[in-house]
Amino acid sequence: MQALRQIEVSNAIRAARPDAVKAPAAANSGRSALADAVRLMGAAITYGRNEEVYGEDEPAEFVYMVTRGAIRTYKLLADGRRQIAAFRLSGDIFGLEVGDSHVFTAEAIADSEVIVAKRSAIMAIAARDGAVARDMWAATARDLVRAHDLMLLLGRKSAQERVATFLLEMADRVADGTMIDLPMSRHDIADYLGLTIETVSRTLSQMEHAATIALPTCRRIELRNRSVLSRLNS
Amino acid sequence: MQALRQIEVSNAIRAARPDAVKAPAAANSGRSALADAVRLMGAAITYGRNEEVYGEDEPAEFVYMVTRGAIRTYKLLADGRRQIAAFRLSGDIFGLEVGDSHVFTAEAIADSEVIVAKRSAIMAIAARDGAVARDMWAATARDLVRAHDLMLLLGRKSAQERVATFLLEMADRVADGTMIDLPMSRHDIADYLGLTIETVSRTLSQMEHAATIALPTCRRIELRNRSVLSRLNS
DNA sequence: CGATCGCTTGATTCCGATCAACAGGAGTGG
DNA sequence: CCACTCCTGTTGATCGGAATCAAGCGATCG
Numbered sequence: 319m320q321a322l323r324q325i326e327v328s329n330a331i332r333a334a335r336p337d338a339v340k341a342p343a344a345a346n347s348g349r350s351a352l353a354d355a356v357r358l359m360g361a362a363i364t365y366g367r368n369e370e371v372y373g374e375d376e377p378a379e380f381v382y383m384v385t386r387g388a389i390r391t392y393k394l395l396a397d398g399r400r401q402i403a404a405f406r407l408s409g410d411i412f413g414l415e416v417g418d419s420h421v422f423t424a425e426a427i428a429d430s431e432v433i434v435a436k437r438s439a440i441m442a443i444a445a446r447d448g449a450v451a452r453d454m455w456a457a458t459a460r461d462l463v464r465a466h467d468l469m470l471l472l473g474r475k476s477a478q479e480r481v482a483t484f485l486l487e488m489a490d491r492v493a494d495g496t497m498i499d500l501p502m503s504r505h506d507i508a509d510y511l512g513l514t515i516e517t518v519s520r521t522l523s524q525m526e527h528a529a530t531i532a533l534p535t536c537r538r539i540e541l542r543n544r545s546v547l548s549r550l551n552s
Numbered sequence: 553m554q555a556l557r558q559i560e561v562s563n564a565i566r567a568a569r570p571d572a573v574k575a576p577a578a579a580n581s582g583r584s585a586l587a588d589a590v591r592l593m594g595a596a597i598t599y600g601r602n603e604e605v606y607g608e609d610e611p612a613e614f615v616y617m618v619t620r621g622a623i624r625t626y627k628l629l630a631d632g633r634r635q636i637a638a639f640r641l642s643g644d645i646f647g648l649e650v651g652d653s654h655v656f657t658a659e660a661i662a663d664s665e666v667i668v669a670k671r672s673a674i675m676a677i678a679a680r681d682g683a684v685a686r687d688m689w690a691a692t693a694r695d696l697v698r699a700h701d702l703m704l705l706l707g708r709k710s711a712q713e714r715v716a717t718f719l720l721e722m723a724d725r726v727a728d729g730t731m732i733d734l735p736m737s738r739h740d741i742a743d744y745l746g747l748t749i750e751t752v753s754r755t756l757s758q759m760e761h762a763a764t765i766a767l768p769t770c771r772r773i774e775l776r777n778r779s780v781l782s783r784l785n786s
Numbered sequence: 787c788g789a790t791c792g793c794t795t796g797a798t799t800c801c802g803a804t805c806a807a808c809a810g811g812a813g814t815g816g
Numbered sequence: 817c818c819a820c821t822c823c824t825g826t827t828g829a830t831c832g833g834a835a836t837c838a839a840g841c842g843a844t845c846g
């Protein structure tokens with residue numbers, strides 16, 4: 319039954335993007351019943367840079383888990399202004415919806431691999447397995463906590479504070495010690511922090527001049543004085 | 553067993569606030585298994601204007617449902633800057649947490665009545681009843697959708713657009729036709745929209761001069777040209 | 787009836803946006 | 817190899833929208 323479903327999923331995806339289906343990469347170590355269910359029921363798909371995973375208002379047919387690369391989820395206004403709600407990195411689950419359609423667009427920031435599982439299959443498992451149902455709720459609640467933190471940032475923090483918060487967040491999530499390799503462009507950072515690319519760039523330059531950070535390349539940031547950043551993080 | 557738990561809850565609350573426990577008000581018609589569970593297990597408590605329901609980082613011992621009045625949930629920065637994440641009106645459930653402590657503060661905006669149920673009791677019901685578990689997830693997901701809309705507003709909308717969005721939202725939630733009776737002050741509106749009270753006040757005045765709205769009193773707003781507001785809402 | 791609090795309005799300031807120019811790399815093709 | 821373009825990021829100059837500072841208004845309540 320589960321094997322059958324998995325084949326169905328693979329076929330559905332293969333029909334749409336026949337070249338992209340591969341064996342899943344080495345399973346990421348996110349230990350949750352939901353992650354296990356997605357891995358069990360899902361197929362790995364790769365997405366190229368800037369490729370759309372799904373669009374806002376599209377039917378929510380699949381659930382996704384990042385295994386490599388990075389995904390941005392965002393909303394647009396009619397005139398193109400964009401607010402990125404989250405960066406999804408390796409291990410993150412996204413696209414879980416209670417309603418039947420997606421509430422934002424998801425795109426690959428860099429070449430990425432994502433495990434895709436049929437939403438109906440995951441929901442069926444959740445109906446039987448309370449641990450999976452709970453994990454679905456927990457994943458949504460975790461997103462909500464992050465959303466609240468971002469709301470506080472967007473509504474009330476200065477440009478410096480926003481960038482400091484972003485750097486500390488990324489250090490937590492992707493840093494190898496104090497060296498951060500950013501998967502995303504200045505444009506993405508700006509649209510996440512509610513700023514412009516110029517302000518992001520200027521603020522990073524200021525921090526470099528103040529020796530708070532170093533910028534070996536524009537995608538590589540070294541934190542040299544974390545306490546300054548923490549103070550700005552409030 | 554359920555009756556016993558309800559008595560326990562009532563006692564726990566009565567111990568803390570002996571004067572505030574009353575019989576629940578006429579049950580609000582929110583038809584969900586979760587709302588029913590809260591009503592069944594909960595006791596009604598009244599909170600006065602500006603009274604705290606719970607504080608950020610406090611243990612999440614109870615789950616709440618508004619039956620009268622309005623509650624604000626917010627986060628603070630160290631220096632007092634505030635971002636209101638949501639206004640909770642009659643029928644809304646809040647304080648649901650996956651973790652063991654609250655992630656923001658909740659305060660009564662006006663004199664309010666809230667049904668309070670032990671979180672452990674609700675969680676026990678959810679473990680047995682899939683419909684309740686699903687409603688808990690649905691309630692969290694609904695909050696998340698709202699949070700995303702607010703993030704877009706805070707990150708990318710102008711003051712006019714923010715106020716227009718707010719008015720249309722409140723019209724949906726509390727309007728009697730096109731007349732809105734606001735439970736909250738300009739200060740609350742400003743901290744919800746990421747603006748100052750002056751900017752909120754000015755923007756409302758501009759809209760009044762443009763005949764988009766009327767302001768019979770400062771807590772009472774009549775929408776006179778909804779299409780102008782909708783256009784600003786993007 | 788005065789005091790207080792919440793709201794409005796005006797004057798000025800300032801932070802970040804916008805407009806503009808340029809620099810550094812990556813990829814391409816001769 | 818270089819010349820070229822394209823793309824991303826940086827930096828500078830100026831502008832503008834909302835914040836801040838300040839004053840006055842009006843409703844509510846003791």
